Amino acid sequence: MKAIVITTPGGPEVLQLQEVEDPQVKDDEVLIKIEATALNLADTFQRKGFHPPPKGVSEYPGLECSGTIEAVGRNVSRWKIGDQVCALLNGGGYAEKVAVPAGQVLPIPSGVSLKDATSFPEVASTVWSTVFMTSHLSAGETFLVHGGSSGIGTFAIQIAKYRGARVFVTAGSEEKLAFCKESGADVCINYKTEDFVARVKEETGGRGVDVILDCVGAAYYQQNLESLSIDGRLFIIGFLGGTHREIDLRPLLAKRLTVQGAGLRNRSLENKAAIISEVEKNVWPAIAAGKVKPIVFKHFPLSEAAEAHRLIESSKHIGKILLVP
Numbered sequence: 596m597k598a599i600v601i602t603t604p605g606g607p608e609v610l611q612l613q614e615v616e617d618p619q620v621k622d623d624e625v626l627i628k629i630e631a632t633a634l635n636l637a638d639t640f641q642r643k644g645f646h647p648p649p650k651g652v653s654e655y656p657g658l659e660c661s662g663t664i665e666a667v668g669r670n671v672s673r674w675k676i677g678d679q680v681c682a683l684l685n686g687g688g689y690a691e692k693v694a695v696p697a698g699q700v701l702p703i704p705s706g707v708s709l710k711d712a713t714s715f716p717e718v719a720s721t722v723w724s725t726v727f728m729t730s731h732l733s734a735g736e737t738f739l740v741h742g743g744s745s746g747i748g749t750f751a752i753q754i755a756k757y758r759g760a761r762v763f764v765t766a767g768s769e770e771k772l773a774f775c776k777e778s779g780a781d782v783c784i785n786y787k788t789e790d791f792v793a794r795v796k797e798e799t800g801g802r803g804v805d806v807i808l809d810c811v812g813a814a815y816y817q818q819n820l821e822s823l824s825i826d827g828r829l830f831i832i833g834f835l836g837g838t839h840r841e842i843d844l845r846p847l848l849a850k851r852l853t854v855q856g857a858g859l860r861n862r863s864l865e866n867k868a869a870i871i872s873e874v875e876k877n878v879w880p881a882i883a884a885g886k887v888k889p890i891v892f893k894h895f896p897l898s899e900a901a902e903a904h905r906l907i908e909s910s911k912h913i914g915k916i917l918l919v920p
């Protein structure tokens with residue numbers, strides 16, 4: 596098969612389409628012939644050599660895909676050859692085929708094309724496992740997501756609105772904020788021109804928000820603590836603003852705050868399967884009802900993976916970027 600190989604750690608040009616061995620399907624896995632894969636910012640970290648695949652996992656990038664099942668391991672009962680599916684991958688999505696543990700496979704949500712379905716597994720698993728399974732965002736609460744126009748952000752806005760939350764977003768341009776508003780965000784904050792803490796306080800009558808999903812890390816840590824309400828919950832999933840900073844911790848005690856963080860890729864297979872099962876139960880009905888839509892910015896042929904990486908690193912996109920073998 597053909598796959599995108601990271602020929603050496605570096606810039607987008609190190610991504611090259613090469614002829615490689617087909618993946619071998621293990622007893623608990625299925626083999627998917629890939630219709631499309633989607634980019635995640637983490638793929639660019641892997642390309643640069645900062646985010647190596649876990650042991651035993653395909654070295655090709657790509658954390659999600661959609662496609663058709665071509666082979667089934669002997670312990671797999673739910674899926675059969677010919678099923679159209681999408682899947683959360685441990686790696687290996689930038690290819691024509693991938694082997695994936697059966698517990699990480701999902702049906703195509705009704706109303707979504709086979710190609711566009713690849714835009715859901717990574718964002719749905721990340722947002723559901725953090726904001727809902729862990730931080731317990733509930734109807735009537737307020738929710739702030741940083742990077743509102745990102746793949747993660749565009750999904751988080753829609754699912755949080757569907758679940759009855761009031762949604763706040765930050766983003767770096769008026770065009771991105773307009774898109775967030777159209778997708779359902781209630782309060783849209785341009786972090787380049789506005790102080791988001793002041794705006795959150797103003798919009799909540801001084802109370803603060805109940806839950807924050809943060810991909811900025813150190814640069815926003817203090818402001819995030821200040822933006823939370825009593826019993827507020829901060830979930831950190833990224834460090835776009837670095838990992839080190841001096842912090843005044845007093846809001847933690849004064850407001851009984853909870854701060855948590857997690858990566859998705861390094862979780863155990865059992866843990867990922869449990870998340871996928873919750874996603875199917877709780878998120879898939881929202882997609883089938885048309886309340887959560889795939890937000891696809893652009894498709895590229897797999898051979899143009901380098902160009903797709905240049906686009907995601909330029910931050911000019913809104914939502915997901917797809918690669919099609």
Ligand SMILES: NC(=O)c1ccc[n+]([C@@H]2O[C@H](COP(=O)([O-])OP(=O)(O)OC[C@H]3O[C@@H](n4cnc5c(N)ncnc54)[C@H](OP(=O)(O)O)[C@@H]3O)[C@@H](O)[C@H]2O)c1
Pocket residue numbers: 634635636637717721741742743744745746747748765766767768771786810811831832833834835836857858859860907910912914
């Ligand atoms: N822990 C996990 O399991 C997990 C899983 C998936 C994703 N993530 C993280 O979630 C984030 C979003 O991922 P994605 O793939 O959806 O990314 P994406 O679509 O590439 O979007 C990233 C967005 O972050 C914003 N941004 C960049 N630098 C920023 C900064 N210094 N301050 C504020 N905003 C900044 C950019 O928008 P602006 O133009 O508005 O700046 C950009 O659109 C990434 O940090 C990623 O690593 C974590």
